[in-house]
Amino acid sequence: MKKHLKILKCYFRLNLASAVEYRASFISQAFGMALSNSTFIFFWWIAFSQLGGNIADYSFLDVIFIWAVTSTGYGLSKIFFANASRITQLISTGELDTYLLQPCNILLSVISAGTTLTAYGDFCYGIILMAIGYTRDIYAWGWFIVGVFIYGILLTAITVFTHSLSFYMGDATVLGALSTEFAINFAIYPEKIYAPLIRTLMYSLVPVGIAVHIPLSLYREFSFEVTLAAVVTVIGYCCFTYWFFGRGLKRYESGNMIATRI
Amino acid sequence: MKQLRKYFVIMRVSFTNTLTYRGAIFAKFIFYTLFIYIFMSLWRAIYQEGSVHGYDYVQIVWYLIMTEFVGFASGADIYRTMNEEIKTGAIAYQLNRPTHYVAYQYANALGQSIVNILSFGVLAIVLGYVFVGPLETFSMHTVVPLIISILLGITLNFFICMLIGLTAFYVEDNYAFFLIYQKATFMLGMFLPLEFLPGWLQKISQNLPFSYVHWAPARILVDYSPEIGLRLISFQLIWTIAAVILTLLCYSTGVKRLVVNGG
Numbered sequence: 001m002k003k004h005l006k007i008l009k010c011y012f013r014l015n016l017a018s019a020v021e022y023r024a025s026f027i028s029q030a031f032g033m034a035l036s037n038s039t040f041i042f043f044w045w046i047a048f049s050q051l052g053g054n055i056a057d058y059s060f061l062d063v064i065f066i067w068a069v070t071s072t073g074y075g076l077s078k079i080f081f082a083n084a085s086r087i088t089q090l091i092s093t094g095e096l097d098t099y100l101l102q103p104c105n106i107l108l109s110v111i112s113a114g115t116t117l118t119a120y121g122d123f124c125y126g127i128i129l130m131a132i133g134y135t136r137d138i139y140a141w142g143w144f145i146v147g148v149f150i151y152g153i154l155l156t157a158i159t160v161f162t163h164s165l166s167f168y169m170g171d172a173t174v175l176g177a178l179s180t181e182f183a184i185n186f187a188i189y190p191e192k193i194y195a196p197l198i199r200t201l202m203y204s205l206v207p208v209g210i211a212v213h214i215p216l217s218l219y220r221e222f223s224f225e226v227t228l229a230a231v232v233t234v235i236g237y238c239c240f241t242y243w244f245f246g247r248g249l250k251r252y253e254s255g256n257m258i259a260t261r262i
Numbered sequence: 263m264k265q266l267r268k269y270f271v272i273m274r275v276s277f278t279n280t281l282t283y284r285g286a287i288f289a290k291f292i293f294y295t296l297f298i299y300i301f302m303s304l305w306r307a308i309y310q311e312g313s314v315h316g317y318d319y320v321q322i323v324w325y326l327i328m329t330e331f332v333g334f335a336s337g338a339d340i341y342r343t344m345n346e347e348i349k350t351g352a353i354a355y356q357l358n359r360p361t362h363y364v365a366y367q368y369a370n371a372l373g374q375s376i377v378n379i380l381s382f383g384v385l386a387i388v389l390g391y392v393f394v395g396p397l398e399t400f401s402m403h404t405v406v407p408l409i410i411s412i413l414l415g416i417t418l419n420f421f422i423c424m425l426i427g428l429t430a431f432y433v434e435d436n437y438a439f440f441l442i443y444q445k446a447t448f449m450l451g452m453f454l455p456l457e458f459l460p461g462w463l464q465k466i467s468q469n470l471p472f473s474y475v476h477w478a479p480a481r482i483l484v485d486y487s488p489e490i491g492l493r494l495i496s497f498q499l500i501w502t503i504a505a506v507i508l509t510l511l512c513y514s515t516g517v518k519r520l521v522v523n524g525g
Contacts, residue, residue, distance in 0.1 A: 025435035032438025039445035043453050050314050050458060056307040118437075174289040181293065185300050193303040 033121030073151025075123025167248025276373025344427025451477025
């Protein structure tokens with residue numbers, strides 16, 4: 001565990017150093033993303049000011065909460081594990097070979113080998129939203145932090161799972177992109193707007209409901225049973241994804257590509 | 263006429279190329295359907311809470327179908343193309359061709375857009391009928407102004423994106439400009455009709471080009487009258503001409519600054 005954390009820290013340091021090397025680019029992309037996200041809150045502000053009440057049982061403050069968790073959680077995932085969305089490409093081009101030779105956990109090494117500059121904007125945006133909406137509500141901040149960690153981990157697991165399908169059925173680029181879209185859109189709108197079938201998906205195949213809507217409901221009213229069920233589901237989903245990737249890796253046929261990682 | 267013929271050939275090649283990658287079109291169909299479904303669900307929830315002035319539920323769903331249609335039909339990702347070509351120096355290969363670079367890119371994008379307009383057009387109509395049924399306010403008089411407005415919306419979007427891409431001649435990173443433009447169009451017409459905005463913002467939005475990419479064709483679709491059609495198309499035309507002139511100016515000054523090392 002200690003070794004893995006050390007690798008993660010090392011990758012983070014290198015990725016950040018590489019991002020900061022192009023400072024203007026880094027700042028403008030992060031700032032642009034935060035500004036871009038704020039337009040969605042503008043949308044909600046208009047929608048709520050038109051109606052003056054709740055939308056699908058969510059108040060404007062509730063929407064701020066789910067947006068904050070999703071944005072910071074997404075940022076967390078893409079800052080540390082952006083390479084997860086490149087798994088299909090690594091498999092199809094044979095670049096995965098480079099990771100197989102390294103003396104550390106292959107999945108961790110693959111997913112943490114890249115970062116996304118705009119993710120820093122997403123990460124900060126959620127915190128700014130919380131600071132505006134829940135300034136001194138420590139209880140809300142607590143559930144926010146829990147939600148962010150779970151969303152970050154689950155988004156990464158969902159991305160790994162769908163891209164690992166490439167081991168089994170060929171190019172899964174579209175499925176990977178689609179799962180990310182689902183993971184974002186299931187999280188940033190009130191869950192009740194969706195049909196029951198979609199809501200089932202939100203708590204099974206793409207379980208981001210656990211990361212966003214459950215922390216909100218637990219903030220409103222705590223339930224030990226719900227918390228336990230959520231924790232078990234998250235752990236189960238991550239373990240399954242890890243196993244699924246490992247099983248797929250056994251089917252991987254190495255190419256003859258020669259690559260250098262500096 | 264001979265000058266135009268070569269651009270027609272470029273457009274035809276681009277049209278054929280786009281048709282070849284049918285898998286990519288079907289993948290976009292999934293995303294288009296997903297977005298429409300999400301927004302339809304959202305607006306259904308909003309309309310259950312109360313009425314929103316000016317638009318009924320069926321109109322707002324058709325409105326969203328049209329705004330998303332313009333987005334998906336826009337075809338070429340010209341911003342990224344420009345950015346890549348300028349930063350990598352690949353633009354040098356294009357400059358040697360016996361075509362004007364801007365016109366070449368437009369012809370190329372138009373070829374892709376025609377395929378998208380036809381394919382997504384069919385999907386849009388099917389989704390509209392399946393999700394909410396026919397649009398009562400639509401009549402055959404709307405067809406011609408609607409087509410003109412869609413084409414102008416796509417062209418305006420293309421030239422604004424190209425203009426943002428061309429800023430790569432001047433700045434190290436222009437992604438923030440693109441993000442801001444993208445979200446300005448989202449908020450000023452794509453997700454929300456301008457009529458929903460506060461009065462002061464409506465006035466500002468109606469004087470900005472962003473609203474004329476998505477809002478104008480969607481507004482014409484859901485509630486057409488000759489006066490509204492003429493006003494919106496006139497504004498679209500003015501902004502499109504302005505965007506073309508600015509793009510040509512930006513290109514002609516920017517290309518003089520281009521330095522390509524080896525390759």
